[in-house]
Amino acid sequence: MPLREKNNSPVVAISRYATIAITVMGTLASLSWILSYTFYGIDFTDESSYLVWMSNPFNYQVSASQFGFIYRPLYILVGGDIAALRKANIVITFGLGWALAHTYLASLAPEVHQGRVALHVTAAGLGVSSLILFDTWLATPNYNSLVFQALLITGIGLLLAEKASTHKSSAGWIIIGIGGWLAFMAKPSTAVALAVGIFICLLAARKVSLRLILLTAATAVGLLLLSALMIDGSISGFAKRLQLAAEFSQYLGGGHTVRQILRIDNFRVRAPGQIAILIVLVAALAAIWGAYSEKPKGAIVSVSVSVGFFAVTALLAFGWVHKTAGLGEFEGLLIFGVVSAAALTGLIFGGPRPLKSISAAQGAAGIFFLGMPHIYAFGTNRNYWENGAWAGIFWLLAGTTLLRPVVRKRGDWSFALPLALAAQTVTAILLQTGLEQPQRQTQPLRLNEITLEIGPHRSALVLSAGYATYITDAVAAAQSSGFKVGTPVIDLSGQSPGILYAIGAESIGQAWTIGGYPGSLKLAKAALEHVACEKIAAAWILFEPGGPRSIPVELMPSLGPAFPQAYQQLGTWRTAAGAGGYDASRTQELYKPTAPSEALNACRAIRAKEMK
Numbered sequence: 001m002p003l004r005e006k007n008n009s010p011v012v013a014i015s016r017y018a019t020i021a022i023t024v025m026g027t028l029a030s031l032s033w034i035l036s037y038t039f040y041g042i043d044f045t046d047e048s049s050y051l052v053w054m055s056n057p058f059n060y061q062v063s064a065s066q067f068g069f070i071y072r073p074l075y076i077l078v079g080g081d082i083a084a085l086r087k088a089n090i091v092i093t094f095g096l097g098w099a100l101a102h103t104y105l106a107s108l109a110p111e112v113h114q115g116r117v118a119l120h121v122t123a124a125g126l127g128v129s130s131l132i133l134f135d136t137w138l139a140t141p142n143y144n145s146l147v148f149q150a151l152l153i154t155g156i157g158l159l160l161a162e163k164a165s166t167h168k169s170s171a172g173w174i175i176i177g178i179g180g181w182l183a184f185m186a187k188p189s190t191a192v193a194l195a196v197g198i199f200i201c202l203l204a205a206r207k208v209s210l211r212l213i214l215l216t217a218a219t220a221v222g223l224l225l226l227s228a229l230m231i232d233g234s235i236s237g238f239a240k241r242l243q244l245a246a247e248f249s250q251y252l253g254g255g256h257t258v259r260q261i262l263r264i265d266n267f268r269v270r271a272p273g274q275i276a277i278l279i280v281l282v283a284a285l286a287a288i289w290g291a292y293s294e295k296p297k298g299a300i301v302s303v304s305v306s307v308g309f310f311a312v313t314a315l316l317a318f319g320w321v322h323k324t325a326g327l328g329e330f331e332g333l334l335i336f337g338v339v340s341a342a343a344l345t346g347l348i349f350g351g352p353r354p355l356k357s358i359s360a361a362q363g364a365a366g367i368f369f370l371g372m373p374h375i376y377a378f379g380t381n382r383n384y385w386e387n388g389a390w391a392g393i394f395w396l397l398a399g400t401t402l403l404r405p406v407v408r409k410r411g412d413w414s415f416a417l418p419l420a421l422a423a424q425t426v427t428a429i430l431l432q433t434g435l436e437q438p439q440r441q442t443q444p445l446r447l448n449e450i451t452l453e454i455g456p457h458r459s460a461l462v463l464s465a466g467y468a469t470y471i472t473d474a475v476a477a478a479q480s481s482g483f484k485v486g487t488p489v490i491d492l493s494g495q496s497p498g499i500l501y502a503i504g505a506e507s508i509g510q511a512w513t514i515g516g517y518p519g520s521l522k523l524a525k526a527a528l529e530h531v532a533c534e535k536i537a538a539a540w541i542l543f544e545p546g547g548p549r550s551i552p553v554e555l556m557p558s559l560g561p562a563f564p565q566a567y568q569q570l571g572t573w574r575t576a577a578g579a580g581g582y583d584a585s586r587t588q589e590l591y592k593p594t595a596p597s598e599a600l601n602a603c604r605a606i607r608a609k610e611m612k
Contacts, residue, residue: 126397155179306418441578494520
């Protein structure tokens with residue numbers, strides 16, 4: 001098909017270069033904005049458990065996710081610095097998002113070689129949407145970030161893989177294997193769904209090659225076996241780790257049974273959200289029409305709307321607007337404004353039969369990407385639509401599939417720059433919610449004002465006054481009690497992995513001894529039964545009397561030592577309001593064992609009796 005002749009109007013040319021410049025600035029503003037907040041805030045529950053996990057994953061013999069082992073080298077590389085860990089996680093995620101977007105756009109129209117700058121800039125702008133992952137401000141590496149990164153890697157491999165055995169194709173099949181392995185290490189349920197999705201996609205794309213599929217399988221299985229040997233020293237040991245993890249997940253009652261994860265969730269976008277989606281859609285379409293028309297008036301419209309998108313992104317990124325969108329729990333679906341704009345662009349400007357020019361491989365990839373956010377969410381106890389929106393970049397790329405006939409007719413990707421700007425704006429709106437309402441923190445991160453060094457590696461973070469006082473008091477109480485870094489602790493508060501990390505304790509049994517669930521006591525007991533009696537006997541106790549997540553004290557006699565009879569209270573402090581997601585401040589107490597030898601004998605006696 002012949003390429004459309006370019007309009008040489010100075011207005012059109014200037015508008016094209018201006019839109020490229022604006023898109024680049026939007027990408028840089030978005031990335032620098034979120035990176036600037038990596039020093040701010042901390043969540044005492046989920047995020048802190050990620051830090052505990054990475055600091056020494058070999059402490060735990062049972063784990064469904066192995067993200068702690070995967071990220072452990074990164075943790076060592078940055079010296080355990082929390083802000084540096086967050087930065088690395090953000091940059092890796094954005095880099096992979098950019099790479100996937102570029103690979104996909106290039107694969108849609110490989111015959112188009114003009115306007116490579118516009119292609120790269122558009123891909124980078126769309127790649128910004130990968131940062132939606134951090135819209136609750138849990139930027140520390142974790143199983144969610146690892147599974148997302150695994151899916152991005154798998155997507156790149158899938159686009160490179162062909163039925164023919166070329167160097168590029170073979171690399172793609174190997175990359176799929178690497179992505180599948182990482183997905184399994186992050187979240188086995190997602191890995192299973194991913195394997196099914198990949199196989200269906202390959203069949204639909206007519207890329208099935210037994211030899212190359214075996215190459216992918218060999219890569220994934222080989223890396224998995226190597227991981228098993230490095231983590232547990234044997235395949236049987238690793239298999240037991242996973243088996244016990246599956247059993248333990250049934251104890252908690254947290255919504256992770258097979259019946260509970262095999263479900264179809266609904267979603268409801270409130271009226272403000274519907275209006276916001278419509279505004280994004282109409283604005284993006286108007287800007288794309290203007291760029292596509294290559295007429296001076298159209299170019300002016302396109303630049304004006306593009307500047308509007310950038311203005312919203314800049315106002316948020318530079319801190320000139322602090323209000324959140326308030327679109328509700330499904331606000332992540334705002335990305336469908338951009339998705340719809342991309343799809344309608346293809347249908348409107350792609351000619352009389354736009355779908356006919358899309359190959360089976362391209363259509364299969366688009367449909368696969370449309371389902372990828374649900375593959376990402378599969379297995380969580382959260383709503384799949386709400387959780388899947390964190391992987392919304394896949395929905396966005398699925399929508400761009402219909403741009404193939406347009407880009408072939410147009411001859412370059414400059415007309416799609418407004419889509420990238422719209423994606424940046426949506427991402428900024430969602431990130432604003434995370435920075436203004438960070439998970440289980442009491443105030444917007446920008447209001448934090450006290451810099452405090454926390455944890456064994458003395459990571460500097462900017463915290464709220466209440467959180468800083470909570471950590472300072474806990475550390476002071478522990479130090480005055482003679483507590484030494486590395487001492488094992490059993491957390492009966494049910495919600496304080498952050499305090500254990502701050503005082504340098506070794507959290508035994510679980511990275512987070514989680515309370516508040518029907519099976520919390522049963523899970524805590526099962527996990528601690530896999531800890532040596534020597535550690536049980538030497539462990540201090542963190543207790544929160546009457547706490548909303550406190551683990552019942554009958555846990556201790558089932559392990560050996562009675563509590564509090566066999567312990568001495570040495571320190572006490574008050575929690576911060578909002579810590580763990582609870583408004584009321586509570587008392588926490590630190591106890592030291594008074595007769596470790598007696599506790600050791602009691603623990604051994606109980607285990608000997610259970611073995612009979």
